[in-house]
Amino acid sequence: MSRDESKLLYAESHEWVDLAEENGKTVGTIGLSGFALEQLNDLVYMELPELGRELTAGEEFGEVESVKAVSPLYSPVSGKVIAVHDDLPESLEKLNDDPYDFGWILKVEVSQANSVDALLDHAAYQKQCAEAG
Amino acid sequence: MMNTRTGAGILGDPRIGRLISISTAGSATNMAVDQAILNAVSQSGIPVLRFYQWVEPTLSLGYFQGLASRSDHCQSDQIRCVRRTTGGGAIVHDRELTYSISMPVPAGQAGPRSALYQQTHAAIASALACFGVHAVPFRLTGTGARSESDNSHFLCFQRRTPEDLIVSGYKVLGSAQRKSRTAVLQHGSLLMHASEYAPQLPGVSDLLSVPITADDLIPGIVANLSECLGVDWQAGHLSEQEKLDAEQISCERFSQSGWTARR
Numbered sequence: 001m002s003r004d005e006s007k008l009l010y011a012e013s014h015e016w017v018d019l020a021e022e023n024g025k026t027v028g029t030i031g032l033s034g035f036a037l038e039q040l041n042d043l044v045y046m047e048l049p050e051l052g053r054e055l056t057a058g059e060e061f062g063e064v065e066s067v068k069a070v071s072p073l074y075s076p077v078s079g080k081v082i083a084v085h086d087d088l089p090e091s092l093e094k095l096n097d098d099p100y101d102f103g104w105i106l107k108v109e110v111s112q113a114n115s116v117d118a119l120l121d122h123a124a125y126q127k128q129c130a131e132a133g
Numbered sequence: 134m135m136n137t138r139t140g141a142g143i144l145g146d147p148r149i150g151r152l153i154s155i156s157t158a159g160s161a162t163n164m165a166v167d168q169a170i171l172n173a174v175s176q177s178g179i180p181v182l183r184f185y186q187w188v189e190p191t192l193s194l195g196y197f198q199g200l201a202s203r204s205d206h207c208q209s210d211q212i213r214c215v216r217r218t219t220g221g222g223a224i225v226h227d228r229e230l231t232y233s234i235s236m237p238v239p240a241g242q243a244g245p246r247s248a249l250y251q252q253t254h255a256a257i258a259s260a261l262a263c264f265g266v267h268a269v270p271f272r273l274t275g276t277g278a279r280s281e282s283d284n285s286h287f288l289c290f291q292r293r294t295p296e297d298l299i300v301s302g303y304k305v306l307g308s309a310q311r312k313s314r315t316a317v318l319q320h321g322s323l324l325m326h327a328s329e330y331a332p333q334l335p336g337v338s339d340l341l342s343v344p345i346t347a348d349d350l351i352p353g354i355v356a357n358l359s360e361c362l363g364v365d366w367q368a369g370h371l372s373e374q375e376k377l378d379a380e381q382i383s384c385e386r387f388s389q390s391g392w393t394a395r396r
Contacts, residue, residue: 014243040243041247044197045197045220067247068307069219069310069312070196070309071312072312072313072314074314
């Protein structure tokens with residue numbers, strides 16, 4: 001089933017998170033928005049975090065390179081990394097076509113429910129993107 | 134990827150920048166100073182322009198390049214090596230001029246700052262034109278010009294991206310970036326002469342009948358960057374805090390063999 005981007009939450013730094021309940025825990029699946037991928041323009045490298053790493057909302061969890069520019073990726077939520085999309089760094093050419101399903105980067109077991117309070121809903125994120133041009 | 138600027142500092146006027154005059158240092162110090170400046174600009178919002186050279190021939194690896202790929206270029210495989218925090222391919226810093234420019238980034242924008250590549254390279258092309266050098270971006274070199282950023286070449290100067298400056302078919306200027314939440318560091322290398330450690334790459338003076346030096350070019354580059362970026366570059370120096378930060382960053386990162394060999 002395709003992920004509905006209008007139901008996701010977004011960080012100002014362009015990462016999306018899809019929150020779901022799994023076995024009584026909140027799991028956030030995280031990726032990069034289509035808007036960000038358009039601006040990044042042809043990713044050539046991506047570095048993923050290690051499994052088990054504890055992240056705080058806003059903390060760097062990885063890096064990408066495009067057009068000789070290295071940009072950090074920031075976690076939109078706090079929690080422990082429970083899965084990473086290992087195939088993604090070798091398949092970055094597919095990312096722009098499918099940022100919300102194939103393009104998931106990592107899954108985090110959310111440790112602080114209120115860490116999502118500062119995130120944007122789809123409408124607010126769209127507004128930010130429009131203002132950024 | 135970026136958030137609005139955070140931190141306790143009061144933002145300065147982004148139209149007035151600091152110009153750090155040319156200096157020569159070792160590889161770890163050069164990279165650490167650029168990182169310390171990026172950290173400072175992330176807080177202050179005040180642009181910084183710096184020119185520098187290297188105390189010994191040095192190979193700088195792009196952030197994601199593997200150290201083992203040095204064996205792809207035997208002429209440079211015995212000189213000192215440092216890993217940059219910026220992307221792109223490896224550069225032999227020998228008979229060249231390195232610049233770095235750190236600028237605040239508007240909120241809500243992601244990805245490389247393509248305009249900064251264009252503006253800085255246009256400023257350097259204009260400075261070169263005053264000495265009779267016709268340098269053009271790779272994207273304007275005619276039909277069939279295509280990007281070769283597929284990382285198949287080890288050396289930056291054997292790759293081609295749209296804003297690279299080309300003289301007589303040879304790439305003479307390449308740049309790369311590292312973003313923070315609220316600022317971007319761009320540094321780049323202008324080849325002045327071919328190095329014995331990369332003899333296949335001529336510099337601008339090799340392509341001219343009258344040699345020019347880095348000192349000849351810098352005033353024009355600064356003036357052009359002032360005009361195209363709308364920044365008044367005022368002579369400055371590293372702050373005591375930046376010097377301390379650079380020393381720490383050099384010790385903890387760029388001097389460490391683990392950093393250089395991390396990939």
